[in-house]
Amino acid sequence: MVGQSRKWMILIATTWIQAFTGTNFDFSSYSSTLKSVLGISQLQLNYLSVASDMGKAFGWCCGVSLMCLPLWVVLFMAAFLGVFGYGVQWLVIKQAITLPYFLVFVLCLVAGCSICWFNTVCFVLCIRNFPTNRALALSLTISFNGVSAALYTLIANAINPDDETLYLFLNALVPLLASGLALVPILRQPPLQLLSTDTTSWDSFVFFVLNVLAVFTGLYLLLFNSLSSKASRARILLGGALILLLLPLCLPGIVCGRSWACRTVHTPAFCLEGPSFSSFDPDDFDQLHKELIGNDRNNNSSSVNPFSETNKEGLFGMIMEKGRLTVLGEEHPARLLVRRLDFWLYYVAYFCGGTIGLVYSNNLGQIAQSLGYYSQISAIVTLYSSFSFFGRLLSAAPDFMREYVFTANCVYSVYKLASTSPAIVRLFACKLPLLNKLYFARTGWLAIAVVPTPIAFFLLAASGGEAALLTSTAMIGLSSGFIFAAAVSITSELFGPNSVSVNHNILITNIPIGSLLYGLLAALVYDSNVKSSNQENLLEEAMVCMGRDCYQQTFIWWGCISLLGLISSLLLFLRTRPAYYGYQRNRSRAQVS
Structure with missing residues (x-):
């Protein structure tokens, strides 16, 4: 002990x-x-x-x-x-x-x-x-x-x-x-020991x-x-x-x-x-991986795919079906990873949803200064940091909810098999549909996490007031914090736990790329709005832009880009949802048996 x-x-x-x-x-x-x-x-x-x-x-x-x-x-x-x-x-x-x-x-x-x-x-x-x-x-x-x-x-x-x-x-x-x-x-x-x-x-x-x-x-x-x-x-x-x-x-x-x-x-x-x-842990696959993958593949041939009947034709149907993941935890070496459409949807969602929030935080000093809130920079940075903290904590919510729904399904299955208490079986039969609706794939949580970012940028573009700045900063911090913390688990689940160290490093190559491109856009718009020599001399020799115009166009562009991230995350959720639900269903069966 x-x-x-x-x-x-x-x-x-x-x-x-x-x-x-x-x-x-x-x-x-x-x-x-x-x-x-x-x-x-x-x-x-x-x-x-x-x-x-x-x-x-x-x-x-x-x-x-x-x-x-x-x-x-x-x-x-x-x-x-x-x-x-x-x-x-x-x-x-x-x-x-x-x-x-x-x-x-x-x-x-x-x-x-x-x-x-x-x-x-x-x-x-x-x-x-x-x-x-x-x-x-x-x-x-x-x-x-x-x-x-x-x-x-x-x-x-x-x-x-x-x-x-x-x-x-x-x-x-x-x-x-x-x-x-x-x-x-x-x-x-301590040495590693069985618990x-x-x-x-x-x-x-x-x-x-x-x-x-x-x-x-x-x-x-x-x-x-x-x-x-x-x-x-x-x-x-x-x-x-x-x-x-x-x-x-x-x-x-x-x-x-x-x-x-x-x-x-x-x-x-x-x-x-x-x-x-x-x-959800990669070690779970050591015990159940073969059985779950086998069950998933068998069920894929017999179960009804929500997309196969309604979306066989058209571009959307092709996006939903072509090469999508059917099981979780299957190992993807780097050469296979970069050929997966699911990976690139995930990459774009991170690039346009999480990384853009990081670039916003890097520019907070100049944003607050241009809007006339230079004296409140520390408070605004603290606000972003605190809500990023809460967003990271919220990334554990899928794990708690997964186990809650999983335990309820197991209890229902045990009572149903035992048939000793019909009243309890009927109670669970009524409650389980609601509990299963509460269960959400982690990629679905990712899509929800991206939602506040475009709203925040469009709010900043529409208003330069203090309330808009504080509200938007909190929303962006919450969103990006969740994405950063959840990314390791999502990478492990979708593309294999044993390959996560390599695959996650491939994923986060989007951070320096996004920092360069988004920051370059913001800097070009900022420098183009430096209108007078008085502004240039406000801080010694540095060029300083004052007013809403300094970042308004940037906020519009960033809002549109984050909408692209939201669309990509929704497509990723729709493509991976059957794999998540299949894993949850087969895990319950394996544990009960």
């Missing part, structure tokens, strides 16, 4: 790492000052944000390093990449040293690599220590990456609310300190409690961050945030205490199983 408590310590350490290493989220907090010091245009500033996103293209380097080096060494390599990348930028923005634009671009690239390396280390920790509930572990830890901007705002305001250059200094130092705190649990990783049903159920219950605690943490940061403009209040609020982050440390003691009670007291009150929220 010591190993059980250690794995929870590792989970807590992983959340700390994620909470303090989302340093790309606070780019907008200092981008205007960086632009002023370097004396560059909006287009050149966009290239710096692209460089940070390009770091994700080098994530494979971390994977190779993990094959050759201990995990803690790779963790500190990521930390020192950040120290170098952000630390030298801080010296530049403080005007202690002067560097050409190209070297600043390289520094942004190095800083972006550090973020990707931290994420990879956290993914590996979750996968190694939570083989049964890895989807829940990933969604929980990834969500804390979204609160980084809010935490850094509190820390910066607690030190000096008027110094925007502090963000770069904190970006360099805080991840190194967080890595040091996480070192002891990482060095004491009993009771332990698995209890773990799922603990994840549910941790998600509730995470919601309280996000609400605390969202509601009270606006009160941190004074250093004294910021210090108090920062203390409260740190207490909330440290509160899960009680978990190892609770786990050990429960184990002792189960061994010595032997009462149901201590040994009661928590609700079973075991998530």
Whole structure:
């Protein structure tokens, strides 16, 4: 049971790492000052944000390093990449040293690599220590990456609310300190062990409690961050945030205490199983994969396909039927992946739905400045970060709902076979259709998550008011946060768990591409609307555009592009829905039998 408590310590350490290493989220907090010091245009500033996103293209380097080096060494390599990348930028923005634009671009690239390396280390920790509930572990830890901007705002305001250059200094130092705190649990990783049903159920219950605690943490940061403009209040609020982050440390003691009670007291009150929220997991395929695939393929020949009768003819019918996935979890090597229409629909949905939200966050500083809300940049960035956090937490909803519907179907099947209680059978027969309607394929959740993005962009294009800016920022943060967190699970389900590391890296190549193209569009529109020399001199030599025209055309274009992402995600859902429902149906049959 010591190993059980250690794995929870590792989970807590992983959340700390994620909470303090989302340093790309606070780019907008200092981008205007960086632009002023370097004396560059909006287009050149966009290239710096692209460089940070390009770091994700080098994530494979971390994977190779993990094959050759201990995990803690790779963790500190990521930390020192950040120290170098952000630390030298801080010296530049403080005007202690002067560097050409190209070297600043390289520094942004190095800083972006550090973020990707931290994420990879956290993914590996979750996968190694939570083989049964890895989807829940990933969604929980990834969500804390979204609160980084809010935490850094509190820390910066607690030190000096008027110094925007502090963000770069904190970006360099805080991840190194967080890595040091996480070192002891990482060095004491427990060996992999088989878990009993009771332990698995209890773990799922603990994840549910941790998600509730995470919601309280996000609400605390969202509601009270606006009160941190004074250093004294910021210090108090920062203390409260740190207490909330440290509160899960009680978990190892609770786990050990429960184990002792189960061994010595032997009462149901201590040994009661928590609700079973075991998530969809790649390990499920090791036990049921062959049977489910065989059942799916047999059922495909006998069951009625909702598209085969009504959509055999026409372009839409061809899109629905041609080469669509019929089973989940089938392995797709890279050469097969790029020939799948489902993959490209997924790629476009991510490219036009999630990545565009990330580019919006990179431009938040200039957007707020152009609309006359420069003094509220930190609050607006915190709003985006907090709702991105909530979106990431919501990505666990399909796992909880899947198990709820799955358990109900199993109970119904058992009672039906036993035929001992006709009243209960009739009750389930009435309720199951409703429960099955509540069940939703994860690709359907993806489509729902994209919906707020085009609405938000068109709202921004129609109104330049403060309410529209705040509402749209929250909607885009919620949408993109869900997409980023759900992507790993969707890739695993659609294209195979064993190929997910390669396939997901292929998928996220859209991030630097989108950052370049969307940012280029925004920068060209922005620079074209700089009308007078007065605007050019507002921030020393940097060109500054003021007014709604600076981004209005960009918002219209981004709204239309995100509509394309919505259409693509809907097509992906319609094409993959039979595979999801087939998996759920056959899984219930296999468990009952």
